[in-house]
Amino acid sequence: MSQDKPLLTVEHLTMRFGGLVANNDVSFVARAGEITALIGPNGAGKTTLFNCVTGFYTPTVGRLTLRHPDGTEHLLERMPGYRIAQQAGVARTFQNIRLFSGMSVLENLIVAQHNKLMRASGFAIAGLLGLPTYRAAEKQALDLAKYWLDRVKLTDFADWEAGNLPYGAQRRLEIARAMCTEPVLLCLDEPAAGLNPRESADLAEILTFIRDACNPNGRQTGVLLIEHDMSVVMRISDHVVVLDYGRKISDGDPEHVKNDPAVIRAYLGEDEDAALPTAAAAGSKGA
Ligand SMILES: Nc1ncnc2c1ncn2[C@@H]1O[C@H](COP(=O)(O)OP(=O)(O)OP(=O)(O)O)[C@@H](O)[C@H]1O
Numbered sequence: 001m002s003q004d005k006p007l008l009t010v011e012h013l014t015m016r017f018g019g020l021v022a023n024n025d026v027s028f029v030a031r032a033g034e035i036t037a038l039i040g041p042n043g044a045g046k047t048t049l050f051n052c053v054t055g056f057y058t059p060t061v062g063r064l065t066l067r068h069p070d071g072t073e074h075l076l077e078r079m080p081g082y083r084i085a086q087q088a089g090v091a092r093t094f095q096n097i098r099l100f101s102g103m104s105v106l107e108n109l110i111v112a113q114h115n116k117l118m119r120a121s122g123f124a125i126a127g128l129l130g131l132p133t134y135r136a137a138e139k140q141a142l143d144l145a146k147y148w149l150d151r152v153k154l155t156d157f158a159d160w161e162a163g164n165l166p167y168g169a170q171r172r173l174e175i176a177r178a179m180c181t182e183p184v185l186l187c188l189d190e191p192a193a194g195l196n197p198r199e200s201a202d203l204a205e206i207l208t209f210i211r212d213a214c215n216p217n218g219r220q221t222g223v224l225l226i227e228h229d230m231s232v233v234m235r236i237s238d239h240v241v242v243l244d245y246g247r248k249i250s251d252g253d254p255e256h257v258k259n260d261p262a263v264i265r266a267y268l269g270e271d272e273d274a275a276l277p278t279a280a281a282a283g284s285k286g287a
Contacts, residue, residue, distance in 0.1 A: 013062035055081030101163025109145035
């Protein structure tokens, strides 16, 4: 169930790289308890926008406000990336998988909770002394890791080296790892890339679970999703924002966006009779 005030408000975001305008005056909102998809042909500016939200880039112009359920507001464009992750509660995954491939699956989920454990250990002292506060935090971290292992169907692989998992399982582990940071906003950059239809269906199920049921701590998570696979986008998104050449060209529910002539033109050129999903899945004009 979404709340009245948006979780993320993007206002007049512009990101320039020299003369190239990757995002051009983009505004939209994303809500908690909803999946907001960001789509558009290759080079439309989707990843650049993610990089602004997660602090990898500082926008040239614009405001990015993340509002927590308790009303606290974080102005992301003014925060460094590590504070966006730790304090604002934004987690992300990348187009190319970035797991700790030499660690076990379970260890990947424990390491994701490093900050929480360090705080509980009084930055090592309580941990070294084995104090109850630290032991309790350690158990909580393990419980959370097991919870998400179960949700992404990787419990039987807990001891495997992450790098040895099949590709689809690595994608699911990345999402579990991000969820172990208990984010309010989860940003996923092409999570269905390279997945077969069965794995895409599993992914869709995980993402709708994250949207609907949220964390064991009771906090709802909003999902911001970049995805070229239109079968996934149209099936699970509550809200779709379309970019083309850095500008927002459409914004609404999947049905609205699918039938928007501006979107059809952006993906297909002038042939508005062709169906969006097939061509959009290729991710680019003329692809
Ligand atoms: N660091 C950078 N320096 C210069 N140009 C960049 C930089 N990052 C992105 N761009 C350019 O900005 C534009 C938007 O790129 P971006 O990666 O955001 O698009 P995208 O919609 O995510 O594309 P794709 O679907 O292919 O991942 C492109 O023209 C790209 O070349």
